[in-house]
Amino acid sequence: MTAPLLELSGLTVDVATEDGGSRTLLDGVDLSLAPGEALGLVGESGSGKSMTMRAVTRLLPRAASASGSIRFEGADVLGMNAGELRRYRDGGVGLVFQDPRAHINPTRRIGAFLTEALVRNRGVGRREALARAAAVLAEVGIDDPQRRLGQYPHEVSGGMLQRVMIASVLLAEPRLILADEPTTALDVTIQREVVAILDRLRRERGMGMVFITHDLDLALAVCGRVAVMYAGRIVELRSADTLHERAAHPYTLGLLGSRPSIDARAERLSAIPGRPVSAFESGPGCAFAPRCSFATAGCESEPPAPTEFDGGLVRCARVEEIHAARMEAKA
Amino acid sequence: MARLLLHRLGGLLTTLFLSSIVIYGSLYLAPGSPENVIFGSRTPSAAARAAVRHRLHLDQPLPVRYWDWLTGVLHGDLGTSMVTGQPVADRVGAGLGTTLLLVLMTMLLVVLFGLAMGLTAALLPGRVDGAVNALTSVSVTVPSFVASALLISVFAVKLGWFPASGLGQGFGGKVDGLVLPAVALAVLSCGFLARVTRNAVRDQLEREHVQTALVRGLPRAVVLRSHVLRNALPPIVTAVGLLTAGTFASTLVVESAFAVPGIGQLTIQSVAQKDFPVVQAVALLLVAAFVVCNAASDLIQAVVDPRLREAGSTS
Numbered sequence: 001m002t003a004p005l006l007e008l009s010g011l012t013v014d015v016a017t018e019d020g021g022s023r024t025l026l027d028g029v030d031l032s033l034a035p036g037e038a039l040g041l042v043g044e045s046g047s048g049k050s051m052t053m054r055a056v057t058r059l060l061p062r063a064a065s066a067s068g069s070i071r072f073e074g075a076d077v078l079g080m081n082a083g084e085l086r087r088y089r090d091g092g093v094g095l096v097f098q099d100p101r102a103h104i105n106p107t108r109r110i111g112a113f114l115t116e117a118l119v120r121n122r123g124v125g126r127r128e129a130l131a132r133a134a135a136v137l138a139e140v141g142i143d144d145p146q147r148r149l150g151q152y153p154h155e156v157s158g159g160m161l162q163r164v165m166i167a168s169v170l171l172a173e174p175r176l177i178l179a180d181e182p183t184t185a186l187d188v189t190i191q192r193e194v195v196a197i198l199d200r201l202r203r204e205r206g207m208g209m210v211f212i213t214h215d216l217d218l219a220l221a222v223c224g225r226v227a228v229m230y231a232g233r234i235v236e237l238r239s240a241d242t243l244h245e246r247a248a249h250p251y252t253l254g255l256l257g258s259r260p261s262i263d264a265r266a267e268r269l270s271a272i273p274g275r276p277v278s279a280f281e282s283g284p285g286c287a288f289a290p291r292c293s294f295a296t297a298g299c300e301s302e303p304p305a306p307t308e309f310d311g312g313l314v315r316c317a318r319v320e321e322i323h324a325a326r327m328e329a330k331a
Numbered sequence: 332m333a334r335l336l337l338h339r340l341g342g343l344l345t346t347l348f349l350s351s352i353v354i355y356g357s358l359y360l361a362p363g364s365p366e367n368v369i370f371g372s373r374t375p376s377a378a379a380r381a382a383v384r385h386r387l388h389l390d391q392p393l394p395v396r397y398w399d400w401l402t403g404v405l406h407g408d409l410g411t412s413m414v415t416g417q418p419v420a421d422r423v424g425a426g427l428g429t430t431l432l433l434v435l436m437t438m439l440l441v442v443l444f445g446l447a448m449g450l451t452a453a454l455l456p457g458r459v460d461g462a463v464n465a466l467t468s469v470s471v472t473v474p475s476f477v478a479s480a481l482l483i484s485v486f487a488v489k490l491g492w493f494p495a496s497g498l499g500q501g502f503g504g505k506v507d508g509l510v511l512p513a514v515a516l517a518v519l520s521c522g523f524l525a526r527v528t529r530n531a532v533r534d535q536l537e538r539e540h541v542q543t544a545l546v547r548g549l550p551r552a553v554v555l556r557s558h559v560l561r562n563a564l565p566p567i568v569t570a571v572g573l574l575t576a577g578t579f580a581s582t583l584v585v586e587s588a589f590a591v592p593g594i595g596q597l598t599i600q601s602v603a604q605k606d607f608p609v610v611q612a613v614a615l616l617l618v619a620a621f622v623v624c625n626a627a628s629d630l631i632q633a634v635v636d637p638r639l640r641e642a643g644s645t646s
């Protein structure tokens with residue numbers, strides 16, 4: 001096995017509260033990504049997906065602190081000094097944000113946005129940088145790139161702007177792309193196109209990707225492996241094929257069941273009852289226990305350890321029993 | 332951009348025209364007849380009064396007089412002072428340079444110190460921010476006449492560093508004499524601009540696009556300059572425009588306090604002497620200063636933020 005591109009172990013993020021206390025937002029996240037691999041990160045709102053990405057890029061809120069380890073190509077991200085951090089952010093990792101309107105400076109031309117990092121960080125000439133920007137705009141499917149370079153963000157559509165954002169990441173040629181719900185802010189029809197472009201171009205260039213989404217199906221379609229997050233922890237980490245066929249964690253089963261399906265004969269579970277909790281709200285046991293239809297008294301008191309299951313990892317004390325019961329019901 | 336420019340220019344002329352009507356009309360509708368200024372405490376004969384009224388065109392209807400005055404103004408003839416008999420243009424012209432220099436010095440101080448304090452407070456949260464905040468809280472409560480009195484007693488009377496009143500010879504003497512008045516005018520505005528700057532920069536620092544810039548590995552100085560400061564400019568420019576316009580108005584008080592022979596002092600004198608043609612001219616000048624400051628700040632904002640460039644969206 002090759003050395004991992006990104007490796008998180010025991011990543012924990014705490015944030016100081018107004019009243020002097022502290023809240024845990026991420027609680028011991030372990031993840032590993034091989035070069036060129038695509039990994040999905042799925043979970044309900046507040047589960048800590050964005051916080052994980054913020055920790056990986058050291059873009060945490062002022063009041064937050066990270067512990068555990070983040071390694072990028074072996075280098076300790078949390079220990080980097082200012083210069084190393086800049087180099088890592090410039091060429092190592094690229095972020096595609098959810099809302100391009102908010103994440104692109106509205107007062108500057110698209111051309112300036114696309115070329116800024118090349119010019120400032122790598123000393124590429126302005127003309128050369130603009131030529132490269134135009135080429136990448138064409139690659140992400142934007143017609144008439146020359147004209148777009150002279151336009152301002154408010155003059156183009158949201159879908160176009162997200163392509164510009166993707167182009168800006170591709171221009172930096174990072175080894176790892178972090179895409180945080182890159183299509184949630186877009187029209188449904190445009191979502192597919194944008195995901196397809198991102199998927200194709202990152203494959204062509206052999207970039208690794210962490211793809212964050214609410215949409216488990218989308219993650220399964222784009223990624224080789226999927227990590228399911230709940231309350232600041234990864235509760236299930238599996239290859240996309242086995243997860244689709246044989247999801248094991250009750251939360252994952254809930255996510256699969258709560259998605260809309262046109263196939264009426266498909267096995268349906270009701271939507272997950274209750275609301276998602278954050279890491280600091282969970283009790284001593286399994287964070288999902290209060291919403292879990294399989295939970296026992298033991299689940300509420302004892303935190304489940306990650307266990308090997310079907311080539312992946314699952315954090316559920318009753319995973320074997322539940323799986324056996326479901327197989328029996330199916331047969 | 333060109334459309335916006337035309338739009339603003341049109342608005343500027345309209346405002347000036349309307350205010351000229353208001354200024355002219357209100358002065359002549361005010362109690363007390365202009366010719367009394369000339370007779371002073373004497374009681375003239377009916378014939379003498381009629382002659383003066385004719386000379387001042389007071390026997391004509393108001394709209395006709397207004398029209399004559401307006402066409403005169405447009406040809407550069409502001410009339411003659413009823414008190415000194417000099418052309419109004421000469422009296423105004425003599426003070427204009429001084430007042431413009433005073434406003435310029437004031438605004439240089441305001442921009443320099445206001446921006447510096449605001450930026451420091453925004454970039455150093457915690458204790459520094461608190462200290463600057465305390466300082467500006469005091470400074471925004473000090474009106475220019477209070478500042479004038481304090482500055483005169485300390486720097487002119489006690490320390491003798493600057494003249495207490497009047498201006499010296501030459502440009503150097505002029506600047507020297509204007510330092511204290513400029514500081515008096517700047518105190519309040521400095522605090523105000525510092526607060527606007529602090530809040531605008533803080534607001535931008537938290538914006539998502541700044542995170543994008545940071546996460547691309549751009550140097551902090553570049554992120555601050557090209558993204559944070561640049562985008563924080565519109566409210567700062569608006570504040571500077573307003574403060575400049577307000578400084579013109581405040582010169583009335585401060586020039587009198589320091590006996591600076593500028594437009595402000597001329598205004599106070601002329602109002603006291605009921606020198607109508609002079610009052611009209613300086614009032615119009617003040618309005619013009621206001622309108623020009625406003626238009627300039629709008630145009631600068633449109634340069635900074637392309638979203639404001641559609642004509643009519645700023646007005």
Ligand SMILES: Nc1ncnc2c1ncn2[C@@H]1O[C@H](COP(=O)(O)OP(=O)(O)OP(=O)(O)O)[C@@H](O)[C@H]1O
Nearest residue numbers: 015025044045046047048049050051052061278279
């Ligand atoms: N700036 C912050 N300060 C303190 N807590 C925060 C901050 N930002 C987010 N949180 C908390 O961190 C937890 C995880 O948030 P995060 O944004 O990572 O969720 P997410 O999985 O990305 O959700 P979504 O799908 O809504 O984007 C939540 O409980 C949230 O309230």
Ligand SMILES: [Mg+2]
Nearest residue numbers: 049050051180
């Ligand atoms: Mg998120």
